[in-house]
Amino acid sequence: MSRATDRRFGKRDGRPFTFVFEQRTVEAWPGESVAAALLAADERHLRTAEDGGARGVLCGIGVCWECRCVIDGRPNTRACMTEARPDMQVRRQRGLSE
């Protein structure tokens, strides 16, 4: 069920830009976290645990580390605590680190 409706609401200043998640180009707005931009783009699966299970945002506030991705080559980077920036390269993290 991937109905891509607009998950954003409220007013936003500035202009949207894009970054890359896996192979996909994802839109983000100034001030948004990587996690928020990915959820708005309906990307849920942010890391794959050692047992192969898909995981994504749980706490949204930096506590659980379930959203850790590889961002611009840095593993274990929490998507919910990282501000999205133009042309960022974000990948799913596999296993404990990589």
Add this chain to the structure above:
Amino acid sequence: MMPTILIVGAGPAGLMAACEAHRRGAHVILIDEALRPGGQIYRQPAPALGPAAIGLVTERQRKNTILETFASIANDIDYRPNTTAYAIYAGPEVHIAHGEQSEALRPDGLILAPGVSERAVPFPGWTLPGVLYAGGTQALLKAQYVKAGDDVVVAGAGPLPVVLAAQLVEAGARVHSVALLHPMRRMTRKPLSLLAGRAVVREGFEYLKILRRAGVNVLQEWMPLRAEGKERLECVKLVRHDGSGRPLSHSERRIECDLLAINFGFTANSELVSMADADLIYDPERGGWLPLVDRFCRTSVANIFAAGDGAGLGGAWAAAAEGRIAGAAAVQSAQNNALESLNRELAADFLQRDRHKKFQLAVRETLRLPPAVWSWADPDTIVCRCEGVCSDRLRQAMADGHVTLDSIKRNTRAGMGWCGGRTCLSAVAALIADGHPSSSIKAMTPRPLARPVSIAALAQHRAQSDVANTATSGKLAAQT
């Protein structure tokens, strides 16, 4: 001499502590890992996002009062956002990190106001992407103006599920059902407490009105049976329970959705106070491991104070009052003055705190988790998400005689992953208590770091002499 007061946490408790300590002439350092002041309930969006779009008028007014009061002193104190306290040693000596820089501070008084985290209750499928904590979902609404899903089920205990469901409706999501563990009327078991919190109760009715208008099903005495989907949440099965958390047959409801928001209460962020060697008590109803404090927020360790929800759940209003009390008490203590004079000076704050703590007695009636909740997990349901430890593995360890958290942790690795046990340990403790009611649950020996910090930050650690230097040299290397 002007004492230096260090405050950890810029939620209502920490912000009000900062204002009060500043007002009394202290040099105040306030740190918070978040980028902006406000804490959980008064979380603020990035400036590039416009003004707040959701929330009741009354809540927004409260938020503005707190934030404006703080804004009026923010430039006169040493406020450091994006800065984490990751260790405390005797002294108190507090180690903080900002990006790749770290340093040690030795204040004359320390106020810990770190708030709470959401309490994990594992059930089948809770690890699927699309199952989020309700508070986390709310943080995305408040600070990002993003709904984490379009078709939503909310489940849990206490007031937050209702609040969040209403806020999602306001943001334009389709909320199908809210499954509450306990009937709301349970709160009336404590009528006097309800009266004490009537302003909050009124807000509760406003939220329910929003849900009614939107046609949201509010199911009472229901629980999540399982979340299902391949690589992401596709549907939720809810079921009615018998009042003690055991599912009733033939009452199952299957709902297709892309977001399941859950909240089963909170656990106090007590790593720091535990590392400071303060005496703790274990009270799951008030937030798990809590510092023992007196009415002036003093812990058992000299010059360390604890305030706000992290010192025992009391809600945002109690947290603000408690912050002021702690701020005043920390300054008085640092100057070796008796605290009793504060009883009169802060009479209104003691009253506000006591009133809201009294209201919490009613709230607690809807937050109490019946023991059967700890049997919701299937044997292969993951409890420790970082290390992938299943419920079955934990029960095996207990059967083998591991009945303290430390022992379970060493045996199974539960609680040893990236989150430092902040997600699963309260659940593991509850599982132990469930299986071994007689065992006393001791807080786990804290690891050297209460928070993960970058190796670079540790390597760059400034062997810093004392805070007096800090005061004169102004903002530290952390900022440069």
